[in-house]
Amino acid sequence: xxxxxxxxxxxxxxxxxxxxxxxxxxxxxxxxxxxxxxxxxxxxxxxxxxxxxxxxxxxxxxxxxxxxxxxxxxxxxxxxxxxxxxxxxxxxxxxxxxxxxxxxxxxxxxxxx
Amino acid sequence: xxxxxxxxxxxxxxxxxxxxxxxxxxxxxxxxxxxxxxxxxxxxxxxxxxxxxxxxxxxxxxxxxxxxxxxxxxxxxxxxxxxxxxxxxxxxxxxxxxxxxxxxxxxxxxxxxxxxxxxx
Numbered sequence: 525x526x527x528x529x530x531x532x533x534x535x536x537x538x539x540x541x542x543x544x545x546x547x548x549x550x551x552x553x554x555x556x557x558x559x560x561x562x563x564x565x566x567x568x569x570x571x572x573x574x575x576x577x578x579x580x581x582x583x584x585x586x587x588x589x590x591x592x593x594x595x596x597x598x599x600x601x602x603x604x605x606x607x608x609x610x611x612x613x614x615x616x617x618x619x620x621x622x623x624x625x626x627x628x629x630x631x632x633x634x635x636x637x
Numbered sequence: 638x639x640x641x642x643x644x645x646x647x648x649x650x651x652x653x654x655x656x657x658x659x660x661x662x663x664x665x666x667x668x669x670x671x672x673x674x675x676x677x678x679x680x681x682x683x684x685x686x687x688x689x690x691x692x693x694x695x696x697x698x699x700x701x702x703x704x705x706x707x708x709x710x711x712x713x714x715x716x717x718x719x720x721x722x723x724x725x726x727x728x729x730x731x732x733x734x735x736x737x738x739x740x741x742x743x744x745x746x747x748x749x750x751x752x753x754x755x756x757x
Binding site: 555557565566568572618626630633 | 734743744
């Protein structure tokens with residue numbers, strides 16, 4: 525089954541404690557991205573990756589890091605989480621830049637206290 | 638830059654009635670996609686319908702249809718025969734579609750969402 529998986533689905537952590545949210549897709553997609561969803565703001569792109577070792581900033585990259593060492597994985601790293609990073613996070617993937625179909629992961633609810 | 642505006646934070650409709658959700662967008666692009674996504678309480682992002690900008694015909698998927706007005710940059714979603722399961726947050730989204738289109742090709746730009754409640 526074609527899917528994008530995220531782990532963990534829920535996470536409560538404290539300010540400053542480094543964490544990683546994993547994202548994996550089994551469709552051999554080139555393009556992957558991370559979004560955060562906040563009430564009243566919709567979804568905003570954090571980072572994206574066009575292929576292995578190729579990543580770039582989206583609209584709200586501050587406080588986040590990413591890496592793309594393998595095609596299937598695109599982890600989101602919060603080196604020193606802060607309460608304003610409390611949000612719902614989605615990973616998404618697409619086959620290639622010209623295609624329209626985007627697959628979303630199930631979301632990760634992160635709370636930083 | 639691309640912007641997507643949903644001017645209705647909340648809407649409600651009675652079961653079996655018809656409701657229309659509004660969306661406007663701003664872009665200088667000529668080729669793009671427009672989408673409506675549904676997000677039920679499970680938080681899953683579900684694609685409802687898409688429209689290619691080069692197509693004049695409005696997209697339809699069963700009870701869901703759009704009114705795409707390219708010149709006005711308007712993209713509304715009509716839900717006919719509303720069902721309780723349609724209760725969800727609905728997001729309008731824009732994506733560029735241009736061969737060799739640069740770093741922002743493929744990015745989805747979302748509106749802020751419209752919370753739709755269907756009442757029995």
